Amino acid sequence: MKPLKIVVLAKQVPDTRHVGPDAMKPDGTVNRGKLSTIFNPDDLHALELALSIKDRIPGTKVTILTMGPQRAADIIREGYYRGVDDGIMISDRRFGGADTLATSYTLVKGLQKLAPFDLILGGRQAIDGDTAQVGPQCADKLKIPQITYVEEIVEIKETEIIAKRRLEKGVEIVSSPFPCLMTVHGSSPDCRSKQAKNVMKYKYARTKTELRSADELMLSLHKKRPYLTIPEWSVEDIDADLNKIGLTGSPTKVKSIENIVLTSNEAKILSNSDIDIELMIKELIEHHTIG
Numbered sequence: 001m002k003p004l005k006i007v008v009l010a011k012q013v014p015d016t017r018h019v020g021p022d023a024m025k026p027d028g029t030v031n032r033g034k035l036s037t038i039f040n041p042d043d044l045h046a047l048e049l050a051l052s053i054k055d056r057i058p059g060t061k062v063t064i065l066t067m068g069p070q071r072a073a074d075i076i077r078e079g080y081y082r083g084v085d086d087g088i089m090i091s092d093r094r095f096g097g098a099d100t101l102a103t104s105y106t107l108v109k110g111l112q113k114l115a116p117f118d119l120i121l122g123g124r125q126a127i128d129g130d131t132a133q134v135g136p137q138c139a140d141k142l143k144i145p146q147i148t149y150v151e152e153i154v155e156i157k158e159t160e161i162i163a164k165r166r167l168e169k170g171v172e173i174v175s176s177p178f179p180c181l182m183t184v185h186g187s188s189p190d191c192r193s194k195q196a197k198n199v200m201k202y203k204y205a206r207t208k209t210e211l212r213s214a215d216e217l218m219l220s221l222h223k224k225r226p227y228l229t230i231p232e233w234s235v236e237d238i239d240a241d242l243n244k245i246g247l248t249g250s251p252t253k254v255k256s257i258e259n260i261v262l263t264s265n266e267a268k269i270l271s272n273s274d275i276d277i278e279l280m281i282k283e284l285i286e287h288h289t290i291g
Contacts, residue, residue: 001156003059004178006050007114009107009122009135010043010064010079012072039075042123046184048191050121051083053153061085063114067095067106073207076230080202081194088114089207092234097247100129104137106245109238111142119161120181124149135183146181147174151188207232 076087139146
């Protein structure tokens, strides 16, 4: 089996467990400067799937591609710590405020620069939007086949890959020729832990923008070890159309924002009895929550 070239699409997202009243800007975009961030959970599952293929097929190369502000370089470093070979950062203020259409366009421009590739993997969806649109949009723009809701790679052949999909009422086994794009379901295996040797090797990895404020010792280290410099692509680097990126290229507009805070009197503790469950369903129907 020949080695594969795999690209993992990953996103740094706000930690939705700690969302406050200032989480959104007046224009409807996320106020990322006010929120702590994490590696998007579904993307971690995609990363594990990529690394497991690398374990199975010697010589396989895994590249992580992310789009975001400068602090999104943290997930490139985290990818290195877990076993990724390369990382690419797409970052430019002009990409800010992108909806799924503008985001997929930008990622595709980056993917075209990375081509050729055999497999693109990404999480099913990001927890800051829950749209599950970016992956399929990328496949459509690249004009390559896609498999969504992937839970497991069943078999890899010379010209095709066979995967198990996790559906609402069961599973499905499907195949696709290379190259293809897969979005990975959260029921797939959790991502492996960071490896101490990789942490020691890449802990000083920085983008060129981050290096602007670095001291002489850090700059000297990067001259000796070029692999520590994370490639950083701007609008010009990926030859993106300014009319298709950021807010300008985003037809989706937020009309209003509402901050909902659940209080203790809105919670109920139910037993596992049929009567309690039946009463709860009736109450939800009466309040038009369901039905």
